Amino acid sequence: xxxxxxxxxxxxxxxxxxxxxxxxxxxxxxxxxxxxxxxxxxxxxxxxxxxxxxxxxxxxxxxxxxxxxxxxxxxxxxxxxxxxxxxxxxxxxxxxxxxxxxxxxxxxxxxxxxxxxxxxxxxxxxxxxxxxxxxxxxxxxxxxxxxxxxxxxxxxxxxxxxxxxxxxxxxxxxxxxxxxxxxxxxxxxxxxxxxxxxxxxxxxxxxxxxxxxxxxxxxxxxxxxxxxxxxxxxxxxxxxxxxxxxxxxxxxxxxxxxxxxxxxxxxxxxxxxxxxxxxxxxxxxxxxxxxxxxxxxxxxxxxxxxxxxxxxxxxxxxxxxxxxxxxxxxxxxxxxxxxxxxxxxxxxxxxxxxxxxxxxxxxxxxxxxxxxxxxxxxxxxxxxxxxxxxxxxxxxxxxxxxxxxxxxxxxxxxxxxxxxxxxxxxxxxxxxxxxxxxxxxxxxxxxxxxxxxxxxxxxxxxxxxxxxxxxxxxxxxxxxxxxxxxxxxxxxxxxxxxxxxxxxxxxxxxxxxxxxxxxxxxxxxxxxxxxxxxxxxxxxxxxxxxxxxxxxxxxxxxxxxxxxxxxxxxxxxxxxxxxxxxxxxxxxxxxxxxxxxxxxxxxxxxxxxxxxxxxxxxxxxxxxxxxxxxxxxxxxxxxxxxxxxxxxxxxxxxxxxxxxxxxxxxxxxxxxxxxxxxxxxxxxxxxxxxxxxxxxxxxxxxxxxxxxxxxxxxxxxxxxxxxxxxxxxxxxxxxxxxxxxxxxxxxxxxxxxxxxxxxxxxxxxxxxxxxxxxxxxxxxxxxxxxxxxxxxxxxxxxxxxxxxxxxxxxxxxxxxxxxxxxxxxxxxxxxxxxxxxxxxxxx
Numbered sequence: 055x056x057x058x059x060x061x062x063x064x065x066x067x068x069x070x071x072x073x074x075x076x077x078x079x080x081x082x083x084x085x086x087x088x089x090x091x092x093x094x095x096x097x098x099x100x101x102x103x104x105x106x107x108x109x110x111x112x113x114x115x116x117x118x119x120x121x122x123x124x125x126x127x128x129x130x131x132x133x134x135x136x137x138x139x140x141x142x143x144x145x146x147x148x149x150x151x152x153x154x155x156x157x158x159x160x161x162x163x164x165x166x167x168x169x170x171x172x173x174x175x176x177x178x179x180x181x182x183x184x185x186x187x188x189x190x191x192x193x194x195x196x197x198x199x200x201x202x203x204x205x206x207x208x209x210x211x212x213x214x215x216x217x218x219x220x221x222x223x224x225x226x227x228x229x230x231x232x233x234x235x236x237x238x239x240x241x242x243x244x245x246x247x248x249x250x251x252x253x254x255x256x257x258x259x260x261x262x263x264x265x266x267x268x269x270x271x272x273x274x275x276x277x278x279x280x281x282x283x284x285x286x287x288x289x290x291x292x293x294x295x296x297x298x299x300x301x302x303x304x305x306x307x308x309x310x311x312x313x314x315x316x317x318x319x320x321x322x323x324x325x326x327x328x329x330x331x332x333x334x335x336x337x338x339x340x341x342x343x344x345x346x347x348x349x350x351x352x353x354x355x356x357x358x359x360x361x362x363x364x365x366x367x368x369x370x371x372x373x374x375x376x377x378x379x380x381x382x383x384x385x386x387x388x389x390x391x392x393x394x395x396x397x398x399x400x401x402x403x404x405x406x407x408x409x410x411x412x413x414x415x416x417x418x419x420x421x422x423x424x425x426x427x428x429x430x431x432x433x434x435x436x437x438x439x440x441x442x443x444x445x446x447x448x449x450x451x452x453x454x455x456x457x458x459x460x461x462x463x464x465x466x467x468x469x470x471x472x473x474x475x476x477x478x479x480x481x482x483x484x485x486x487x488x489x490x491x492x493x494x495x496x497x498x499x500x501x502x503x504x505x506x507x508x509x510x511x512x513x514x515x516x517x518x519x520x521x522x523x524x525x526x527x528x529x530x531x532x533x534x535x536x537x538x539x540x541x542x543x544x545x546x547x548x549x550x551x552x553x554x555x556x557x558x559x560x561x562x563x564x565x566x567x568x569x570x571x572x573x574x575x576x577x578x579x580x581x582x583x584x585x586x587x588x589x590x591x592x593x594x595x596x597x598x599x600x601x602x603x604x605x606x607x608x609x610x611x612x613x614x615x616x617x618x619x620x621x622x623x624x625x626x627x628x629x630x631x632x633x634x635x636x637x638x639x640x641x642x643x644x645x646x647x648x649x650x651x652x653x654x655x656x657x658x659x660x661x662x663x664x665x666x667x668x669x670x671x672x673x674x675x676x677x678x679x680x681x682x683x684x685x686x687x688x689x690x691x692x693x694x695x696x697x698x699x700x701x702x703x704x705x706x707x708x709x710x711x712x713x714x715x716x717x718x719x720x721x722x723x724x725x726x727x728x729x730x731x732x733x734x735x736x737x738x739x740x741x742x743x744x745x746x747x748x749x750x751x752x753x754x755x756x757x758x759x760x761x762x763x764x765x766x767x768x769x770x771x772x773x774x775x776x777x778x779x780x781x782x783x784x785x786x787x788x789x790x791x792x793x794x795x796x797x798x799x800x801x802x803x804x805x806x807x808x809x810x811x812x813x814x815x816x817x818x819x820x821x822x823x824x825x826x827x828x829x830x831x832x833x834x835x836x837x838x839x840x841x842x843x844x845x846x847x848x849x850x851x852x853x854x855x856x857x858x859x860x861x862x863x864x865x866x867x868x869x870x871x872x873x874x875x876x877x878x879x880x881x882x883x884x885x886x887x888x889x890x891x892x893x894x895x896x897x
Contacts, residue, residue: 078108082115085122094126098142105149112149119146120155127163139163154183158190165193170200171263178783188887195786195890201264202784204763205484206240210781211762211771212484215475219308220247220773222350222469226304227251230344233302235259235330237289237322238309241777242269245282248306257298259285264784271780289322292330301332306350312407312477313488313517314354314429314465320437320515323349327434334432349431351467356426356517357478358448358463360506362456363417366408368579369572370460370491378584380648383677386670390572393493404518406572407486410462410479412796414857417479420458421450421506426519445511452524455501461508461519463488490519503527568670573718574643576860583852583860587744588649590846591636591710594742595654598634598709633657634709635702637688639729641714643667648674650710651684659688661698699732707738713813715748716842716854717889719790720864722748722811724889730813743813745844745852750809752840752893754880756833756871757799764789764867787866788891794839794855794863802835802874803827808884808893822885829878834871838882838893839863866893 081100088097101119105112123146130139143160150156161176174197180190209215227234227248232255234248239258248256260266266286273282285297294300305326309317327334331347367373370390375382392406410417426448430436464477464487477485492498500506509521570578577583636650639661647658648671662668668687675685692698702708711733715726733743761767765785766778806827812818841855841863854861872895874880885892 074107078104078111081107085118089118089122092125094122094129097122098126102145102149116150116153119149120153123156124159127159131163131166136167152183154180154187154190157183158187158193161190161193161197165197170197173197174201174264188885188890191892192888192890195788198784198786201262202268202781206781207766207785208484208763210241210243210766210777213771213773215484216243216771216773218469218473218475219244219306219350220251222473223247223304223306224251225470225472226348226350227253231303231348232344233257233300234304234306235289235292235298235302235326237305237307237326238317239269239284240265241781242273242282242284243772243775243777244306244308245269245284246273246276246278246775247773248304249278249281253304255302256282257285257302258282259287259289259292261286261288268780268784272775272777275776275780289330290325294330298330301330301347303332303344303347304350305331305347308351310354310465310467311488312486313403313405313463314356315440315512315515315517316403318515319431320429320440323431324434324437327437334434351469352432352471353428353430353468354465355428355468356463356465357423358426358461358519359423360420360450360452360458360461360522361410361417362420363410363413363459364415365413366417366489366491367457367459369406369576370493372575372578374579374581377578377581377645378588378649379652380584380645380674381677383670383673385677386566386568386673387494388568388570388575388578388670389493390491390575391569392491393569404516404520405463405488405490408462408489409486411482412793412798414793414795417462418454418456420452420454420456420500422453423478424448424450426463426510426517440512441515443512445509447507447509449505449507452500452502452504452506455499455504458492458495458498458500458506458522458524460492461490461506461522463490463517463519488517490522492522495523500524501527566669566673568643568666570643570667573860577642578645580858580860582856582858584645584649586846586850586852587646587712588653590742590744590850591646591650592653593847594710594740595634595650595656598740599654635659635706636710636712637661637702637708638712639688639698639714640712643670644712645671645674646712647671647685648678648680651675651680652678656684656709657702658685659691659702660685661688663689699729699736701736707741708733708736709738709741710744711736711741712744715745715811715813715844716861718861720792720841720854720862721788721790722886722889722891726889727811727813727816727819731816734814734816742847744846746814746847747810747812747818747845749807749843749845750811750840750884750891751805751843752808752838752866752882753801753805754803754827754829754835754874754895755797755799755801755837755839755865756835757797757837757865759798760789760837760865760867761871787869788864789837789867790864791862792839792865794841795857797839797865799837799839800831800833802829802831802833803880804830806882808840808882809886809891811886821887822883825882825884827880827882829874829876829880832875834873835868835880835895836871837865837867838895839865840891864891866891868895872897 081104085097085100088100101115101122104115123142127139127142146156157176157180161173164176165173177190177194177197180187181194228251231253234253234256236245236258239245239260242258245256245258258269260269263286266284270284273279273284285292287297292298307319309319309322311317333346335346335348372388392404464479467475469475477483477487479487504527505525507523507525508519511518633655636647636656636658638644638646638659643662644660647660650656651658660671662671671685713726713729713733714723717723730743765782766772768778769776806825808825809823810818844852844854855863881896883894
């Protein structure tokens, strides 16, 4: 009997195994049929069953399972079934916990939904699993810029700033301060200064999950993990005794931006004084430091100056009324977002920022520096009254004539009685300056003796400088600090004064306001760009249009060709030619479709999305006497806006497709080669993609500035604290938005062609290239700045590094400098993947 029972058990197990194999086989077949029918959800369920029943098949079905997962995830995403989507990824990662492709894809979904911290974790894991995984590398670099802003590196490398804060904290702690709260701790450096100075109790809060975790690592690595209590909280949410046991005697913070108040320092200090700090020291009383509260920084003084600056001007004011033959309508007024914020009820940052010491073309002071306001951070009533303070007026005499382009602002941060930090453009520091561009004046020319006026206010605790204008010196005006005082002798003088007053009010009250990004305004001011496109479009249309008379048509009647009415009369004698179709899918506001429409019988399609921008283009078209059917908005014709590249009509193809190849940041646009491949299939014979090809150029340089802006340079700038290895995990190898003309650097080679992207002839493309570069000056290679020559055809090209360019440049920063001698030869391995450029250098 025992033998009989054993045989029965073996038979039973054998039957189970056969049943399992049969179920796995049927499920695999079913999954395959579902994939053929594009039923990805059911196919995914079948694969889950297969992998749970037969783990030994993981390697065999891995690629097909990934494909099914990604397709099903896309479907769930489109149906907004977000929880189901994440459940699928969690199931997949249980089966393939070390699969970098699944980790990366999970991160992409999280990033699109706004979960940047969580996305970074998955991208980082994917990179650890496979350091050469290009998709994960590019995604991690992209999210790293969001999670750890680049100014962290610059500030941590600013030794003067770090020493000044350390000394101020030491002064307070050594005078008896016992407890410290660091608001917005970042990497934890100010908390560690406090602990080093001898503070018995140190607390720190940080809202960003990434920065909080980074600070935990930094503090632990510096043997202070048990001595500094880190809170993953906004300071406004800290409660006593829930989070900290009692009120503290010192708050230290650097939650300030270029406009001082933009990071919320006022709100956080009001809350701190009311709920977290000991009472402030009464005036003229000798009380021990440990018995009262105080703040570092103690106070700030804000300064300003009116300037002329061509670079600011071209990014905030359209400086021409005609662009490549297209007249801009007087009834449309273009403004940058800083102007829009002046009348907006939303909390919009009312300024932009520039490092004036490195602005292309420099700047000219038009007034002497003036004091805008002061702020005592140790005075609760002053902090609370800031937002309610009525606007006040300032008037400044013009000390040098020029063009009034902006008011720039900086501040002096008084940490204590002895130590201060200045963000002045004349100081070499990590800080940029706040810029308030001047817009909407009839005239911007000022001369010595004129008076610049402005209004200052702080709604929502943002510093706003608005209503910037000027009085001419002929007015005879006496302008006090707060009020306008007219000191005029008679009615004639009053009339003259009013006539010469330049204000920010609209000239006719009828103009349509069109708000453009500053880069879009710079594009409109890039005259060579539009002239180059006009010439290239004209050549293509001329070659495609059999009626040679019409190709020179100028629809407003002011050019050398036929006006529109004459062309209509002439064409009535013949059969009207079919229009040529032109599609502009470049990003942002573009007048290229209007330029194309002036060159012949064209149906031009614009891909602008904003209603305000569409209205502006329609008004410009009317001002140029366009027939309504000449310009249309492409997205309104599409059923699926995600599929922008398709035929104009079922039986028609495009003559010209204009693509955006280079981002204004200096990087190559994502998926541009995939868009080019689709576009080539949508062109009729003789049609062109613009640009036809792009050449990338670069050169080897020595630049200490790029090193300091890209990574923390050891422990010296951070005064011995070990921070660099932790924050440098978030460094990215490519610096963007550079101005090569003002970048502090020493060129070590001549420019060399690094890469070719051919949109018309893909056989000429290569995703990698080896380039030999000759050294023309001895030094240390630290970076490779790069830019592009954008070829619309063989004869017409644009250089993204010239003075008119609306594009910025970028640079690859090397991990380690390479020492070179005159005459050396280096080999550059250039790789292009999506928008990511990587360059490795070997001797």
